[in-house]
Amino acid sequence: MKAYDVVLAGGGLVGAALAVGLARNGRRVAVLEAAERSANLQPSYDDRTLVINAASLNILAGLGLLPDELARMPVRNIRISRAGGFGRLDLHAADYQRERFGAVIVARELGNVMLAALEKMDLITQLCPARLETFSIEGDQVRIRLGDGNQLQTRLLVGSDGTGSMVRQIAAIASQRYDYRQSAMIFNVQAETAPRDTAWERFTPSGPLALLPQPANRLGVVWIDRSQAIDQAMEWNDATLLTRLHARLPRGVGELSRPGRRARYPLVRQQTSHPVAERVAVVGNAANSVHPVSAQGFNLGLRDVAALIETLAGHDDPGAAPVLADYAAARRLDHAETVRYTDTLARAFTNPSLLARFGTGLGLAAHAASPALGRRLVHAAMGFRDPVTRLARGLG
Numbered sequence: 001m002k003a004y005d006v007v008l009a010g011g012g013l014v015g016a017a018l019a020v021g022l023a024r025n026g027r028r029v030a031v032l033e034a035a036e037r038s039a040n041l042q043p044s045y046d047d048r049t050l051v052i053n054a055a056s057l058n059i060l061a062g063l064g065l066l067p068d069e070l071a072r073m074p075v076r077n078i079r080i081s082r083a084g085g086f087g088r089l090d091l092h093a094a095d096y097q098r099e100r101f102g103a104v105i106v107a108r109e110l111g112n113v114m115l116a117a118l119e120k121m122d123l124i125t126q127l128c129p130a131r132l133e134t135f136s137i138e139g140d141q142v143r144i145r146l147g148d149g150n151q152l153q154t155r156l157l158v159g160s161d162g163t164g165s166m167v168r169q170i171a172a173i174a175s176q177r178y179d180y181r182q183s184a185m186i187f188n189v190q191a192e193t194a195p196r197d198t199a200w201e202r203f204t205p206s207g208p209l210a211l212l213p214q215p216a217n218r219l220g221v222v223w224i225d226r227s228q229a230i231d232q233a234m235e236w237n238d239a240t241l242l243t244r245l246h247a248r249l250p251r252g253v254g255e256l257s258r259p260g261r262r263a264r265y266p267l268v269r270q271q272t273s274h275p276v277a278e279r280v281a282v283v284g285n286a287a288n289s290v291h292p293v294s295a296q297g298f299n300l301g302l303r304d305v306a307a308l309i310e311t312l313a314g315h316d317d318p319g320a321a322p323v324l325a326d327y328a329a330a331r332r333l334d335h336a337e338t339v340r341y342t343d344t345l346a347r348a349f350t351n352p353s354l355l356a357r358f359g360t361g362l363g364l365a366a367h368a369a370s371p372a373l374g375r376r377l378v379h380a381a382m383g384f385r386d387p388v389t390r391l392a393r394g395l396g
């Protein structure tokens with residue numbers, strides 16, 4: 001039976017980044033990925049436009065996964081507003097002594113960079129398509145059985161297998177799930193006059209809408225609404241889509257045209273307060289899936305990656321209980337706060353009570369008026385919540 005230091009179940013964006021980081025630290029790693037290894041078929045590497053915050057850009061760069069052309073769309077301004085309500089918040093990176101808040105990266109392009117890195121590294125074995133079916137703990141080893149009957153062994157099994165994680169379920173790691181009954185529809189559009197380095201977030205009574213800068217004067221649209229409404233919107237013709245999109249937007253975005261292909265994602269919150277069990281850890285969406293309202297999901301997963309790489313460094317046995325306990329302790333606050341903050345935003349801005357709407361409008365205005373509050377919010381949203389890893393600081 002083949003043996004590895006670490007086996008990762010799931011080679012999506014988070015699993016692939018972790019494999020690269022562990023191999024750079026000298027670990028022998030196997031990555032099991034259930035979906036075919038073509039970036040066109042891999043569900044993690046699709047047309048999603050990801051806002052990658054400053055801490056995550058440092059992590060990707062530290063792992064050698066950020067070629068210059070990937071992060072060519074910086075976000076220097078964020079404009080947050082609410083349809084028909086009080087309050088508007090304009091954030092400028094320069095006010096926080098930053099060149100940019102982060103950058104927009106298309107998941108497919110990042111996926112291609114990651115696949116190339118996985119293939120180059122001798123310490124990484126990719127098994128694909130290969131599905132983890134079950135596992136058991138035997139002494140200081142995890143014995144893993146794959147869907148095709150093959151077996152592997154390792155001292156640490158990491159579940160990077162997404163929201164429905166089998167690893168999490170088999171290891172009986174407790175987690176809570178909440179269905180927002182909302183879906184996100186994504187597509188991109190041509191924009192002639194919208195500022196190139198600005199991300200727009202617009203809150204409407206039925207859900208938020210984000211516009212994110214993309215190369216070649218395109219904007220990535222993330223349109224969130226009740227699932228039934230998104231089902232209908234997926235069927236609209238392009239003219240209707242553009243008319244409805246303009247009706248939702250604030251002034252200043254300008255004329256939008258030529259909408260691209262649409263994709264739809266149902267939205268759930270999955271929260272895990274203790275992401276480890278005997279010789280097992282879960283990371284990324286397998287640990288915590290959050291509403292995309294504040295663009296935090298992958299960023300949170302990358303901070304898992306950085307923390308796990310740094311916690312394991314220098315330990316002979318990567319699956320030893322004290323090492324995994326240190327990892328869980330290092331991630332507790334960031335997990336709890338990021339899930340809470342994202343969930344509050346997702347619910348607050350769609351609360352149907354007039355009073356609550358009034359309150360959130362004032363809340364936005366208060367953020368704008370209180371620099372200290374604004375700074376705290378921005379610092380956390382940029383991924384610098386304590387304890388900050390060396391990789392996230394740019395020292396990796």
Ligand SMILES: Cc1cc2nc3c(=O)[nH]c(=O)nc-3n(C[C@H](O)[C@H](O)[C@H](O)COP(=O)(O)OP(=O)(O)OC[C@H]3O[C@@H](n4cnc5c(N)ncnc54)[C@H](O)[C@@H]3O)c2cc1C
Nearest residue numbers: 010012013014034044050051132162284285295297298299
């Ligand atoms: C519309 C939308 C917009 C978003 N925008 C942002 C954003 O701007 N910024 C941000 O930070 N985040 C964003 N996110 C969140 C981000 O996309 C996710 O957090 C991230 O992609 C999760 O990656 P992952 O690798 O943890 O999980 P996944 O992408 O789900 O990957 C899991 C992988 O595991 C594989 N797998 C599953 N089961 C098994 C098994 N048993 N054996 C082997 N392999 C298995 C799957 O095939 C898959 O490849 C957004 C999400 C959505 C839906």
